[in-house]
Amino acid sequence: MPRASRKDSILEAALACFSEHGVEATTIEMIRDRSGASIGSLYHHFGNKERILAALYVAGTEAYHGFLQDAWQHVDGAQSAVETLVGSYIDWVGQNPDWARFLLHCRGRVEAGEQGDTLRQHNREHFLWIERQLKMYREQGLLRELPRDVFTALLIGPTQDYMRHWLAGRVQTPLEQCRPLLAQAAWMVVKT
Structure with missing residues (x-):
């Protein structure tokens, strides 16, 4: 190693x-x-400390993006794509709770700091990658035509909310039980 x-x-x-x-x-x-x-x-x-915060934030988002890209290799259709987006997020947060807490709580601080432009560019690239992965399914008419921000909120918003509560210890349903439920709910909302 x-x-x-x-x-x-x-x-x-x-x-x-x-x-x-x-x-x-x-x-x-x-x-x-x-x-x-x-x-x-x-x-x-x-x-300085602010640059450590920014570097840690970017490293965390890169680690998550790499995790998602690895999982994406097994996508075999529109429903699988949606389930992979939701499931990968749940899995990564479950495996990296400290990093996930940090990312959830420090985004605004990093965006407001001297590295904010770098963070915003990094996030844009991540979301553009996801857009490119979903483009084929959109073109095939398998995903609802919605404004990008609304589509993203419907796709991942409930999962992000659940994971925020999970990280805070406010929910009791185990991740392996809620994972398929949240993935299926996301698919039902964004499919045509």
Whole structure:
């Protein structure tokens, strides 16, 4: 197994600190201590806490996107595509709860910061990738013609809401039980 880079070690330590102490309470020194990096290395790679937040956010969205792309290899139709979008989101959040909490709670802060343009571009690319994957099914008339933002809200909104509650410990239905229910509900709403 390859050794994690210093930059990756710092990001892993930052995520652990943010999860344990919260973003506001976490200091650069805490991240440095947890990662074992020198202060010079930390500043060399990131410069400040806000850049660590942004880099961690982008790394999280890239990890999710890679997870989705791997799952997409098994898509074999419009319904399978919708179920993969929903199921992959549930699976990734279930396997990465700390990262998912971080992504849910820090998006606005990162968007408002100096790396906001980078984040918005990264998110645009992710959604354009999904659009390209669904284009064939739209052209075949298998998916409802809706404005993109409405389509996305109907497709993934209920799942995102459920997962937000799951991350907060406010729901009790196990993920393996709700996964097919949410995937089927999304399909029923977006199919023609």
